[in-house]
Every structure is written in structure tokens, then in C-alpha cells.
Amino acid sequence: MSVDVAIVGLGYVGLPLAQEASRVGLKVLGFDIGQRVVDGLNSGKSHVDDLSDADIAEMQGAGFEATTDSSRLADAKTIVICVPTPLSEDGGPDLGPVVSAVTTIRDNLQKGMLVILESTTYPGTTDEVVRPLLEETGLIAGQDFHLAFSPERIDPGNEKFGAKNTPKVVGGQTPACGDAAAAFYGQFVDTVVRAKGTREAETAKLLENTYRHINIALVNEMARFCHDLGIDLWDVINAAKTKPFGFQAFYPGPGVGGHCIPIDPNYLSHNVRARLGYPFRFVELAQEINAGMPDYVVTRAQNLLNDDAKAMRGSTILLLGVTYKPNIADQRESPAVPLAKRLAEKGATVKYHDPHVTEWRALGDRASRADDLDAAVAAADLVILLQNHRDYDVDALAAKSQRFFDTRGVATEGEKVARL
Numbered sequence: 001m002s003v004d005v006a007i008v009g010l011g012y013v014g015l016p017l018a019q020e021a022s023r024v025g026l027k028v029l030g031f032d033i034g035q036r037v038v039d040g041l042n043s044g045k046s047h048v049d050d051l052s053d054a055d056i057a058e059m060q061g062a063g064f065e066a067t068t069d070s071s072r073l074a075d076a077k078t079i080v081i082c083v084p085t086p087l088s089e090d091g092g093p094d095l096g097p098v099v100s101a102v103t104t105i106r107d108n109l110q111k112g113m114l115v116i117l118e119s120t121t122y123p124g125t126t127d128e129v130v131r132p133l134l135e136e137t138g139l140i141a142g143q144d145f146h147l148a149f150s151p152e153r154i155d156p157g158n159e160k161f162g163a164k165n166t167p168k169v170v171g172g173q174t175p176a177c178g179d180a181a182a183a184f185y186g187q188f189v190d191t192v193v194r195a196k197g198t199r200e201a202e203t204a205k206l207l208e209n210t211y212r213h214i215n216i217a218l219v220n221e222m223a224r225f226c227h228d229l230g231i232d233l234w235d236v237i238n239a240a241k242t243k244p245f246g247f248q249a250f251y252p253g254p255g256v257g258g259h260c261i262p263i264d265p266n267y268l269s270h271n272v273r274a275r276l277g278y279p280f281r282f283v284e285l286a287q288e289i290n291a292g293m294p295d296y297v298v299t300r301a302q303n304l305l306n307d308d309a310k311a312m313r314g315s316t317i318l319l320l321g322v323t324y325k326p327n328i329a330d331q332r333e334s335p336a337v338p339l340a341k342r343l344a345e346k347g348a349t350v351k352y353h354d355p356h357v358t359e360w361r362a363l364g365d366r367a368s369r370a371d372d373l374d375a376a377v378a379a380a381d382l383v384i385l386l387q388n389h390r391d392y393d394v395d396a397l398a399a400k401s402q403r404f405f406d407t408r409g410v411a412t413e414g415e416k417v418a419r420l
Contacts, residue, residue, distance in 0.1 A: 003029045005184070006076035008101045010037055010066060012048045012330070013118060013152040014082035016163040019055060020188040022062040030066040031073060033100075041066040049156055049328040074108040078184050080116045081105070081130075082152065085267075093121050093267045095129060102133045109137050114146040114180045120205050122271040125149075126198035131173060142174035148181035149198040151205030157328040167191040171201030206268040210283055215250040217286035220293050223252035223420050227300075234409040234419060252420055254386050254407040255293040255335025257324025294339035297407060297420070298346070301382055304403055304418055310381055313347025318370060318380035320397070321387025322354045322362070329356040336386050337362040351376055355391040377401050385411065 004026040007014045018028045032038050040047055042065060046056050056064075073079060083097040098119050105115060115134060117126050126149040131141045141147040150170045155161060168189045172178025182192045195201040219233070226233040233252065241249040266287065269280035302312050322336035323329060331337075340350050340363050350367040352360055353376060360367060370376030377383050383401040385394060388408040398404040398411045407420040 003027050003072070003076040005029070005078040005080060006031055006073050007080050007082055008032075008073075008105070009082035009084070009097075009119075010034075010041065011082065011084065012050065012156050013154050014080070015041075015046070015048050015051055016154055017080065017082065017118075017152075018064060019051060019059055020163045022059045022064050024188045025062065026187065028059070028062075028064045029072060029076060030064065031068070031070065032066060033068060035068055038066040038068050049330060050154075050162070070104045070108060073105060074110055076113070078114040078116065079105055080118055082118045085119045085121050087266060093125075093270070095121065095125065098125070099129065099133070102130050106134050106137055109134055109139060109145060111139060111144050114148070114177075114184060116148045116150050116181055116184070118150055118152045120151060120209075120267065121202060122267040123199045123202045123206070124271075125202060126171075127173065142172075142177055146177040146180040147173040147198075148177050149201045150181060150185065151201060151208075153205075153208075156330050157325055164188060165190050167193050169193045169195055169201050169204050171195035171198045173198055203268075210268060210286075212250070213256070213290065214282050214286045215248070216253075216256055217289040219250050219252045221289050224296060227420075232419075251409065252407075253293065253335070254297045254339055254384075254420070256290045257332065257334040257336075294335050294342060297339055297384070297405075298342045300418070300420070301343070301384060301405055302346070304405055305382055308381070308403060311347075312343070314349070315381040316349045316351060316379065317343055318376050318383045319350065319352040319367075320354070320383060320385045320392060321389050322352050322357055322360055323387055323389075326387050326389050327356070331357065331360075331362075334362075339386070340367055351380065354387070355389055373397075374400060 005021050006029040007018050008031045010030045010032040018030050021028045030041065037047060041056060044053055044056050046053050081101050083101045085093045085098060088094040117130055131147055135141060139145050148170055150168055153166045168185045170178055170181045170185060170192055172181055178194055182194060186192050195204060223233050237249050237251065240247055269283040272280045305312055305315055319336060319340060322334055323331050324334040343350050344363060344366045351370045352367050353370040353373050377397050377400045382403045382405060384405045385408055388410050394411045398417050401416060404411060404417045406417060409419055411417045
């Protein structure tokens, strides 16, 4: 085996992992089915926000290379699976990418290998889906090869915590499998946390994101009734978070985006319904509340236009920030998409601006990009701040607007400014 680790899936999870492994001198092979991704990396180009072209060059200097040749996986001591797990039509996880990756690994599995799944999924996937596929080779997990689950904890755009200094949870198929996985990550991750087994590690990831999902839903629901009662929720949160114990601040917004919050908790609720026959009510209620926020923002926007004696039909609405979180280009599950569609359906002329997005295909030709930000802000009947990118001087933009709707609670209140 001439490769220390092969990482399957070179996206926002796999590439930072490859970077940290390369930094400690491990020989890293990146595998991806996307030829454009592989060609771009091999030519020194990064396609994720958290890594620059210079980072890729540094990795290449340490021996990193990317490939679409699956036969090269047979040369690896360790294989880490970092492929996406989207939702299926029935609301559960679509394990197609995982199954495809594991099947490819199965065809190249060697005795003594360590295989780790990092893709977020429902409890039991490692033991019930991954293990049987790999054991079709005749090799036995925990005996002939090691198998483990370690949930990814990458937070795109987070400048404080990355793959190295975020504690790594590891659960093995057997204690020896857990030992092997912990030893692997211990080479380049500051802290490794051992879970009892793969199911516990899988569930830990879902608990983390379900906790955020539910608390975001709480403040989103509070945003509605606080507005109706004339209470400034942003001031309420600022006051509450001064308590040094027992409280963590969460903030309302136009909806939730990314992979973790709108998708991951559904794996758990779907699994509970499918296996146990009863609902995970907190998750399902949180999903209902958070999924309804784009509609609520549209209703508030319509009311603001009414205050100016304007109909939504025919009005120009400018959306600021269409990514799912600030200061990155990632658009996965961004609430800007359903929100913009509802505005267009109600007859509004939708324009958008985002310093990180040059082409937004969510609405096709129904949403045009505003290249001159100041002119677009001044011309729009309503400007809606959806994402507070650091590039925006929010108060200056609000001052130039006819009417400004701030869904992030950052603008200074004034006659023309309304906050969620």
C-alpha cells in the first residue's frame, strides 16, 4: 500500500480533511467521480470556500493528487468516505452516493485496511449498509479490516474552528476498529473523542444538528409573535444572552440552509417513524416552522409594500445575499430560493446581489443580478437583507433604500427599516 489515506469525495468535507492529513506528512490520494473537480485540483484550483489555490499547491507539494481511477484505492491503508447524503423523496436519506462509494471500495478492499464513513446518515448505516457490502469480499469487519464511523463537523466559512481543532468523534465496529480510527485521526486532529460504537457516533451527529434545528425554530416562532406584540426580539436575545449559564443565543432568519440543519434532523425523524412507528415530534414541528419562514418573510414584505401604497405585483424587490450563510459562496438549501420563487409567483420583479455569487440559477431568467449595488438599492421598491455578508455596509445600504427589510437584525432601526 503506497498511499496513507484515500479520501472519497472531495467537497467541503473531504478536501479540508485531505489538507490536514497532508500537513502532517501523510501521502493523500483524493478520489472523486467528478472529472472537472479532479482536473481542477490537479491543476491547482480549489472549488471550496475554505481552501485557496495556494492551499491546494501546498497539498500538492506534500504529495496530494486527485483521481477518478477507482483502482488506485487498493493502494490505500485508510479510506475515508466523505460523499453527500441528500434527502430522498420520502424524506429519508438518499444513500445512493454512499452505496456507490462503498461498492467501489469493496471492489478494491484489501486485508488490513481501515474504512471510515464520515457522511451524515441515520443510526445503523455503518453496520447495516456499509459492513455487509464490504463483507461481500469474504473479509470480515473487525477481523480482516477495520470499520468505523466519524461524523464530519466542518463548518464552512468558520475562521476559528476547522478540521484540526474541532474534536473528532469516532465510533468503531469493534473496540479495535475504534482504536485504529482514533489512531488515524490522532495524527492530525487535536482531540479525538471515542464513542461506544458506530450507532452512537452516527446519532451524536444528528443530535448536534437537531439541537440547532429546534432552537432556531424556537426563535423563528418567537419572531412572529414578538412582531405582532411590538416586542423587539433582537433586544430580547441580547438581554437573555448576558446570562452566563443555562442559555445559548440562537437567532431568527428567513429560513435555514446548508446540509446540516434543514436535512440532517430529518434522517433521525424518518428513522424513528420507519423503525418505531411513532413521530419525533420536536423535529417535525421544527421542520414545519423553519420551512415556513420564507413564506412569512414574503408576507412581511407584502405588508411593507402596502404601507407605501404599493402592490407586490409590479414592484421591484432586491435580495441581498443568496448563499445559505455569510461570507461564503455555498448555496446549498438556501432559503433565498423558495423565498424568491414566492415573490416571483406574486408578480414581483426579483433582483439579487451577492458578492460571492456571480450567477444564480435558482429562478432561471426570473431573477436578474444587480451589478451596480448602490443604484439597484436606490431603485428597488423594497430591499431585503437575507445574508449579512461582511462586504455589505448595511446601514449605508438601508439609508439609500426606499424601504429596507432586515431579516438578520443588524441594521439600525429607522423609519425606512423594518427588522424580522
